[in-house]
Amino acid sequence: FDMRVEEPRSGGGTSTTGNVARRAFNNPKLLAEILELDEKMVENLSLLLSALSMHHPINIEEFWKFCNETQSIYLSKYENIPMNVSLHKLLVHGVDILKVSILPPGFMSEEGAEAKNKYFRLDRQFHARRISRVHNLTDVYNRNMAMSDPKISSMGLDERKKKKKKI
Numbered sequence: 531f532d533m534r535v536e537e538p539r540s541g542g543g544t545s546t547t548g549n550v551a552r553r554a555f556n557n558p559k560l561l562a563e564i565l566e567l568d569e570k571m572v573e574n575l576s577l578l579l580s581a582l583s584m585h586h587p588i589n590i591e592e593f594w595k596f597c598n599e600t601q602s603i604y605l606s607k608y609e610n611i612p613m614n615v616s617l618h619k620l621l622v623h624g625v626d627i628l629k630v631s632i633l634p635p636g637f638m639s640e641e642g643a644e645a646k647n648k649y650f651r652l653d654r655q656f657h658a659r660r661i662s663r664v665h666n667l668t669d670v671y672n673r674n675m676a677m678s679d680p681k682i683s684s685m686g687l688d689e690r691k692k693k694k695k696k697i
Contacts, residue, residue: 555579568607574600578620585636594625650674 554561555576562572578596581588601621604613613621628635650670658669677683 568603571600571603571607574603575617578624582620582624582635583639585634587634588628590625590628593628597621597624646674 555572558572558576559569561567562569565572574596578593578600581593597620604617604621619627631638653670653673654666657673658667659665
């Protein structure tokens with residue numbers, strides 16, 4: 531895959547991130563070969579994970595069939611290896627989670643929260659009191675609550691659009 535895995539990084543932590551898994555599942559055939567796993571099972575897992583990251587509704591019956599097919603492959607090929615908790619949750623309880631979810635699963639990802647980190651940092655730096663950590667976090671929280679209001683967040687939208695076009 532031409533990537534480093536589980537190597538220490540200079541700033542701390544390891545080189546293993548979500549991007550490693552994403553890149554690995556982009557080539558399920560090679561991943562199955564490297565890990566010595568059933569190719570069909572890895573392909574199915576790749577498709578299931580892709581489906582769960584979508585922002586579109588999922589056909590629950592088809593998803594259930596696909597989960598059952600993948601679980602059958604796992605149980606027939608790897609019956610002596612205990613199933614990972616995350617895999618169990620996906621294959622056995624994934625449909626139940628989808629049934630009770632109001633939004634498609636892609637909306638529940640960490641993407642939005644990760645994108646807001648930049649704004650949290652800027653808010654802490656330029657729009658919050660530095661008297662104490664409590665005051666600082668309170669100001670950041672209040673600012674983000676105000677900015678999440680549709681009426682407030684749409685104020686000045688035309689001006690922001692004009693500035694973006696100039697750049």
